[in-house]
Amino acid sequence: MKAKKMKNKLQIKEKNFLKTKALKIISILEKNYPDAGCSLNYSNPLELFISAILSAQTSDHQVNIVTKRLFTKFNTIEDFINISQKELEKEIHSIGLYRNKAKNIKACCKKIYEEYGGVVPSKMEELLSLPGIGRKIANVILSTWFKKDEGIVVDTHVLRLSQRIGLSNQKYATNVEKDLMDIIPKDKWYIFSHLLIKHGRNICKARNPLCIECNISSLCDFYQKISENFSKKIYLKLK
Numbered sequence: 001m002k003a004k005k006m007k008n009k010l011q012i013k014e015k016n017f018l019k020t021k022a023l024k025i026i027s028i029l030e031k032n033y034p035d036a037g038c039s040l041n042y043s044n045p046l047e048l049f050i051s052a053i054l055s056a057q058t059s060d061h062q063v064n065i066v067t068k069r070l071f072t073k074f075n076t077i078e079d080f081i082n083i084s085q086k087e088l089e090k091e092i093h094s095i096g097l098y099r100n101k102a103k104n105i106k107a108c109c110k111k112i113y114e115e116y117g118g119v120v121p122s123k124m125e126e127l128l129s130l131p132g133i134g135r136k137i138a139n140v141i142l143s144t145w146f147k148k149d150e151g152i153v154v155d156t157h158v159l160r161l162s163q164r165i166g167l168s169n170q171k172y173a174t175n176v177e178k179d180l181m182d183i184i185p186k187d188k189w190y191i192f193s194h195l196l197i198k199h200g201r202n203i204c205k206a207r208n209p210l211c212i213e214c215n216i217s218s219l220c221d222f223y224q225k226i227s228e229n230f231s232k233k234i235y236l237k238l239k
């Protein structure tokens with residue numbers, strides 16, 4: 001019983017520590033990236049929905065180039081149901097995984113038309129019922145268009161940075177999202193992921209993080225580790 005109480009106390013302490021750390025990071029990055037937000041171009045929920053599908057493993061910049069042309073030709077649910085798979089593939093072929101994405105766009109539009117009256121759903125469980133739609137895309141739609149904070153967008157940047165900084169030691173996005181939701185205030189969920197995405201693109205790059213230029217390094221576990229290793233090496237050389 002005593003051991004259990006002690007464990008609970010430690011868990012609360014650890015959680016409070018992570019909460020404070022996350023808030024400090026948000027505060028610093030908000031100053032760095034005052035314009036952080038969704039960088040996909042869209043003018044209605046359908047365009048955002050299709051752009052979000054196209055953005056998997058592709059830069060938003062590339063998606064915006066493709067959708068600029070695509071949305072002038074096709075802009076209703078019916079358009080995306082009626083366009084042939086081959087024709088849609090041709091329209092989006094410069095984007096990675098275009099065959100699968102074309103298939104999902106068509107299948108989603110059909111289901112939205114048949115089951116949701118042609119309107120992009122605004123509930124998490126409805127979005128998740130659409131073919132190929134996971135929490136990342138659902139969170140993008142809910143937070144960006146519907147202004148609903150039901151989860152945190154965990155893309156490749158948010159996943160990598162959360163792990164490096166030490167906000168989560170989980171491996172998979174869904175578990176990392178749960179950890180983040182536990183320590184970040186709800187009204188900061190939207191901005192948190194966009195700040196991390198900006199920082200991931202600019203500084204904390206996948207292959208070569210620019211730790212020397214990073215102004216959240218004092219709060220980052222990865223940086224602490226590499227600094228300790230560096231100090232150890234210097235010490236051993238001097239010895």
Ligand code: SF4
Nearest residue numbers: 204211214217220223
């Ligand atoms: S210190 Fe390095 S690893 Fe940590 S957040 Fe900054 S760039 Fe990323």
